[in-house]
Amino acid sequence: xxxxxxxxxxxxxxxxxxxxxxxxxxxxxxxxxxxxxxxxxxxxxxxxxxxxxxxxxxxxxxxxxxxxxxxxxxxxxxxxxxxxxxxxxxxxxxxxxxxxxxxxxxxxxxxxxxxxxxxxxxxxxxxxxxxxxxxxxxxxxxxxxxxxxxxxxxxxxxxxxxxxxxxxxxxxxxxxxxxxxxxxxxxxxxxxxxxxxxxxxxxxxxxxxxxxxxxxxxxxxxxxxxxxxxxxxxxxxxxxxxxxxxxxxx
Numbered sequence: 001x002x003x004x005x006x007x008x009x010x011x012x013x014x015x016x017x018x019x020x021x022x023x024x025x026x027x028x029x030x031x032x033x034x035x036x037x038x039x040x041x042x043x044x045x046x047x048x049x050x051x052x053x054x055x056x057x058x059x060x061x062x063x064x065x066x067x068x069x070x071x072x073x074x075x076x077x078x079x080x081x082x083x084x085x086x087x088x089x090x091x092x093x094x095x096x097x098x099x100x101x102x103x104x105x106x107x108x109x110x111x112x113x114x115x116x117x118x119x120x121x122x123x124x125x126x127x128x129x130x131x132x133x134x135x136x137x138x139x140x141x142x143x144x145x146x147x148x149x150x151x152x153x154x155x156x157x158x159x160x161x162x163x164x165x166x167x168x169x170x171x172x173x174x175x176x177x178x179x180x181x182x183x184x185x186x187x188x189x190x191x192x193x194x195x196x197x198x199x200x201x202x203x204x205x206x207x208x209x210x211x212x213x214x215x216x217x218x219x220x221x222x223x224x225x226x227x228x229x230x231x232x233x234x235x236x237x238x239x240x241x242x243x244x245x246x247x248x249x250x
Contacts, residue, residue: 019129020062027058027126030138031119037145043112045099053095053116054123057088061127085124092120115141162191163224165216167231168198168239176214178234186227188220211238 031054032047039046064084096113118141125134165183169175176195183190198211218224228242 016066020066023062023126023129023131024055024058026131026134027054027123030122030126030134031055033138034115034119034122034141037142038112038115044109045112045116050116050119053092054119054126057092057120057123058127060084060088061124065128085128088120088124089117092117111145115145162217162219164243165218165224165228165231166213166239166241167216167237168211168213169237171197171210171212173236175234175236176212179214179216179231179237182230182234183216183218183227186220186230187222188218188224188227190216190218192217 028051032051034054035045035047035050038050061084096116099109099113099116118137122134122137122141125131125137167179169179180190193214193216195212195214198213218227220227224242228240231237232240
């Protein structure tokens, strides 16, 4: 028993005991939970990315705390574990920046980048031996990710928030003029507009009619879903797809 106890104590001092294994496993579970939520939402950074970020951050913290015990000498060589934590923050910042992109003045990926940053912090807390804070931060993340979108959809809509409308209709029948007239009559301003032909399979219904899809980027004080419903009722409009800026989860 004495030999077992001595070996366990030596392993703990070297940073390779069961406590460190548990801390690494905690980072695995918590970061995987966040990654699963991103995976369900079909984001580019999903289960694997978030899990690896959290486990990697925890491992770096464990290395910082226990990885240099064999070279420490009193009054000669000292260790500052906080230096590794600071480098984790910097390194994860580069990873998150690669997820953010801008298209037509709309920013995408901010929430996913922030979730990676939080996952790294949760992994660091797990590796630092702060399981309560790590679990609490994970709970806060799910509150923000799941409950806050419901709250933001009830907030007053900004008149400058840009939404996208994709309208499909047969070409050459003057329908685009009716779409633009309906959009402006309902108080929406058109920021950008692009049209493209839609290819159809031979033999499919309406294959002999050339179809066009127009993408409108609009902004106004009313919900874009109301405009989409009105456009879908126009004669010969085949489909309308609306993306409300207030409902977009990045």
